[in-house]
Amino acid sequence: MVSTRQVVTRNDVSFLIVPTAELTTRRRDEIARAASSEFAEHGYHATGIADIALRLGIGHGTFYRYFQNKRDILEHVLEGVVERIGAALSSEDPESASTLTEYRAQSERIGRALCDVFIDDSELAQLFFVEGMGADQQLAERLLAAQDLFAEVGERYLRNGVERGFLRADLDIATSARAINGMIFAGALAAARMPDAAAARERWVASLTSLMFEGVSRRRPPTMGESR
Amino acid sequence: MVSTRQVVTRNDVSFLIVPTAELTTRRRDEIARAASSEFAEHGYHATGIADIALRLGIGHGTFYRYFQNKRDILEHVLEGVVERIGAALSSEDPESASTLTEYRAQSERIGRALCDVFIDDSELAQLFFVEGMGADQQLAERLLAAQDLFAEVGERYLRNGVERGFLRADLDIATSARAINGMIFAGALAAARMPDAAAARERWVASLTSLMFEGVSRRRPPTMGESR
Amino acid sequence: MVSTRQVVTRNDVSFLIVPTAELTTRRRDEIARAASSEFAEHGYHATGIADIALRLGIGHGTFYRYFQNKRDILEHVLEGVVERIGAALSSEDPESASTLTEYRAQSERIGRALCDVFIDDSELAQLFFVEGMGADQQLAERLLAAQDLFAEVGERYLRNGVERGFLRADLDIATSARAINGMIFAGALAAARMPDAAAARERWVASLTSLMFEGVSRRRPPTMGESR
Amino acid sequence: MVSTRQVVTRNDVSFLIVPTAELTTRRRDEIARAASSEFAEHGYHATGIADIALRLGIGHGTFYRYFQNKRDILEHVLEGVVERIGAALSSEDPESASTLTEYRAQSERIGRALCDVFIDDSELAQLFFVEGMGADQQLAERLLAAQDLFAEVGERYLRNGVERGFLRADLDIATSARAINGMIFAGALAAARMPDAAAARERWVASLTSLMFEGVSRRRPPTMGESR
DNA sequence: TATGAATGAGATTTCATTCAT
DNA sequence: GATGAATGAAATCTCATTCAT
Numbered sequence: 039m040v041s042t043r044q045v046v047t048r049n050d051v052s053f054l055i056v057p058t059a060e061l062t063t064r065r066r067d068e069i070a071r072a073a074s075s076e077f078a079e080h081g082y083h084a085t086g087i088a089d090i091a092l093r094l095g096i097g098h099g100t101f102y103r104y105f106q107n108k109r110d111i112l113e114h115v116l117e118g119v120v121e122r123i124g125a126a127l128s129s130e131d132p133e134s135a136s137t138l139t140e141y142r143a144q145s146e147r148i149g150r151a152l153c154d155v156f157i158d159d160s161e162l163a164q165l166f167f168v169e170g171m172g173a174d175q176q177l178a179e180r181l182l183a184a185q186d187l188f189a190e191v192g193e194r195y196l197r198n199g200v201e202r203g204f205l206r207a208d209l210d211i212a213t214s215a216r217a218i219n220g221m222i223f224a225g226a227l228a229a230a231r232m233p234d235a236a237a238a239r240e241r242w243v244a245s246l247t248s249l250m251f252e253g254v255s256r257r258r259p260p261t262m263g264e265s266r
Numbered sequence: 267m268v269s270t271r272q273v274v275t276r277n278d279v280s281f282l283i284v285p286t287a288e289l290t291t292r293r294r295d296e297i298a299r300a301a302s303s304e305f306a307e308h309g310y311h312a313t314g315i316a317d318i319a320l321r322l323g324i325g326h327g328t329f330y331r332y333f334q335n336k337r338d339i340l341e342h343v344l345e346g347v348v349e350r351i352g353a354a355l356s357s358e359d360p361e362s363a364s365t366l367t368e369y370r371a372q373s374e375r376i377g378r379a380l381c382d383v384f385i386d387d388s389e390l391a392q393l394f395f396v397e398g399m400g401a402d403q404q405l406a407e408r409l410l411a412a413q414d415l416f417a418e419v420g421e422r423y424l425r426n427g428v429e430r431g432f433l434r435a436d437l438d439i440a441t442s443a444r445a446i447n448g449m450i451f452a453g454a455l456a457a458a459r460m461p462d463a464a465a466a467r468e469r470w471v472a473s474l475t476s477l478m479f480e481g482v483s484r485r486r487p488p489t490m491g492e493s494r
Numbered sequence: 495m496v497s498t499r500q501v502v503t504r505n506d507v508s509f510l511i512v513p514t515a516e517l518t519t520r521r522r523d524e525i526a527r528a529a530s531s532e533f534a535e536h537g538y539h540a541t542g543i544a545d546i547a548l549r550l551g552i553g554h555g556t557f558y559r560y561f562q563n564k565r566d567i568l569e570h571v572l573e574g575v576v577e578r579i580g581a582a583l584s585s586e587d588p589e590s591a592s593t594l595t596e597y598r599a600q601s602e603r604i605g606r607a608l609c610d611v612f613i614d615d616s617e618l619a620q621l622f623f624v625e626g627m628g629a630d631q632q633l634a635e636r637l638l639a640a641q642d643l644f645a646e647v648g649e650r651y652l653r654n655g656v657e658r659g660f661l662r663a664d665l666d667i668a669t670s671a672r673a674i675n676g677m678i679f680a681g682a683l684a685a686a687r688m689p690d691a692a693a694a695r696e697r698w699v700a701s702l703t704s705l706m707f708e709g710v711s712r713r714r715p716p717t718m719g720e721s722r
Numbered sequence: 723m724v725s726t727r728q729v730v731t732r733n734d735v736s737f738l739i740v741p742t743a744e745l746t747t748r749r750r751d752e753i754a755r756a757a758s759s760e761f762a763e764h765g766y767h768a769t770g771i772a773d774i775a776l777r778l779g780i781g782h783g784t785f786y787r788y789f790q791n792k793r794d795i796l797e798h799v800l801e802g803v804v805e806r807i808g809a810a811l812s813s814e815d816p817e818s819a820s821t822l823t824e825y826r827a828q829s830e831r832i833g834r835a836l837c838d839v840f841i842d843d844s845e846l847a848q849l850f851f852v853e854g855m856g857a858d859q860q861l862a863e864r865l866l867a868a869q870d871l872f873a874e875v876g877e878r879y880l881r882n883g884v885e886r887g888f889l890r891a892d893l894d895i896a897t898s899a900r901a902i903n904g905m906i907f908a909g910a911l912a913a914a915r916m917p918d919a920a921a922a923r924e925r926w927v928a929s930l931t932s933l934m935f936e937g938v939s940r941r942r943p944p945t946m947g948e949s950r
Numbered sequence: 951t952a953t954g955a956a957t958g959a960g961a962t963t964t965c966a967t968t969c970a971t
Numbered sequence: 972g973a974t975g976a977a978t979g980a981a982a983t984c985t986c987a988t989t990c991a992t
Binding site: 780781782783784787 | 972973974975976
């Protein structure tokens, strides 16, 4: 992703300016990616440092120049995962929508973004929901905290909708936010697992927004005439 | 915890004590319970056979008289978990409801039952969603299959509702079933984690049914005057 | 050293009373002895757990059933060493001698006892002076503390002699005790290294007592007519 | 073993660069000093090549331009240690003293010199008695050989005294030389460890000479009236 | 049948040494 | 000459599993 710039220079004339920091970062990324894949494919515990190194064609001792130990890289990997999920959730301003139509469009965008995160990197879900939760108690706590954070973001959306009057006033915001997140994650996860991910995504987004806004019951069109 | 020597000698007369098969089953159950707890508390990998044995006050060699190996018991434990979840989902007949009101009540009962499963045994969620998924690829497949099965049950409910006419005709049944399951599981999980589980359960059941049937939007009451 | 008493008994009749504690102690001793030898012969760092196990013909995993880790056994071994040296030094009562003749005889006995400790187990010196000092800072501290303790014992002897009047009143007790210990240890060490250890011992004991009491100078016989 | 590419070619002309030898020697000394300190402070095995390099602010690869390997530098360091101790012992002519007074003064000078060697460089003792003895069998042999050499020097002193008639004729020269060395080393070591090293030195020198010449017994002044 | 001592495969981690730049 | 990234041998330690008692 970054050019190598191995500006090599000789003895007395000039210097070899080693972009160590950059090189290091790149290597760390490479290793982290390899580790992600191994963890997701075979599980954290079934993955040996040697497997990660083998996948990269490096010596396994090299691993330890870039990460303290095995747990360290899991932590690093999960940080990235949480960050990416968080970024998708934060791509919109929870307080910006002022009509139900806008609000709904926004929801669809978020759903789509989240699906994309999981579709782009099909390992994310496995890492976030399974490996991270099962490998280490402390990391599990952190992931639960992240889920709480995600729920809070959801709450802000819902609260805005209630305050602006286009969501039900009696909505149990905290619970609903978590429930909706549950749906969304289930959907993103399922979509990522499907062979035709793009199509699955649209189907999920449509179903979810419909479920979220109107529920499953047959009924008359809602108050202000917003179309489904 | 249970007796050891089936053959007991008293006054030079030997007695064969019990129907061994039953005793064996009981022992297996004890061990499985102990294993469940250890797995849920400390994780599958962090749990040693010795830990399970210690919890029961038996020798760890004894474990192998009842289970082939460590994986074997995880399998056994997960089977029980899946069974219990399945039982809760199957406590109602998916085709029995003939009005939306009935249908809704049925949904609430199922939700409540499911919550109870997870609340009664707070280890279930951890085992089903985390330990089982992370410990072994093959078992993970089985759990995913179980989730598919659960989704199919959900589909039958929804299909019935659509066919009877009190659910939206345009409902994407397959997707919605999975989405709703996602919500339900998220709820059951969250409720199980709460300190006041019973109260949390009611809140969740209310929120979920409301969400599921009417969604979040503010609107006129639905066609046939169902409450709330 | 201890009989095995594997009082084995069968199924329904009687029990196998496993003298676990004793067996464990014996095994620990065996391992400790093997470790001592390996450490003394090849050095602490050059010795692998596998070497110790190999010497005993046991699996190297077995080692860890008896000792926490490699450092643990070094500690254990050194404790024994210190104890044995201490026992030799404590074999006499530092305050008991009331004449120079007695005193001198006592000194010879102690010197002889100490020599014997090192001659009996020629590894002791290596362990006490070298391996223990070089392997681990913390253990080195403990050994230095032990040396201080030994010096204190020496001081008590000297103080008694001064107080009773058969040692020079101007003796620098603290320093002399340490110097004499230095001589003694050097002697015991050298004697242990000699091929004909017993003869070497006598030569050393004679030279040391002579040096200690009269020094090297030629002179008239001391005050009260003690021989030599 | 020393420099690598002495010959540099610029524009097809070859240059032999520097008094490389001297620079190399200086560098070697620097590295040796750093290594000494690290070895003495943390132990040979606990010291990594990288630690030595870090202490000097050089790259650890550079180390290998000056020393073959880790053992090589320990050897080098120990050579220096032995040399310095030997120099102190050889600062006097073992056959020069012709009276007890002279002899005694000489002994004190040697004791003082030896103390100074150890006090000046408090690492010496640790290196000589511990690290060197524990790190490598072969080096240990060499150090023992050095101790034998030191003992021989001592023997020459004693033999001279006996021959000149101011030491006891019945002195076991070989044994006494080693015993006295033991005292001296114990003293030098203790003095080096003390906070107020200079004072400790004088105390030790006084105690040792007194012990060595007159022993601990109370007695009449020696034959020829030499003062204490 | 129950037990726990013994085992060794296998995993993690360190660090002396090499060598391209 | 200097450097430090890369390497892999080797060491420690764990724990599922076996099996004699």
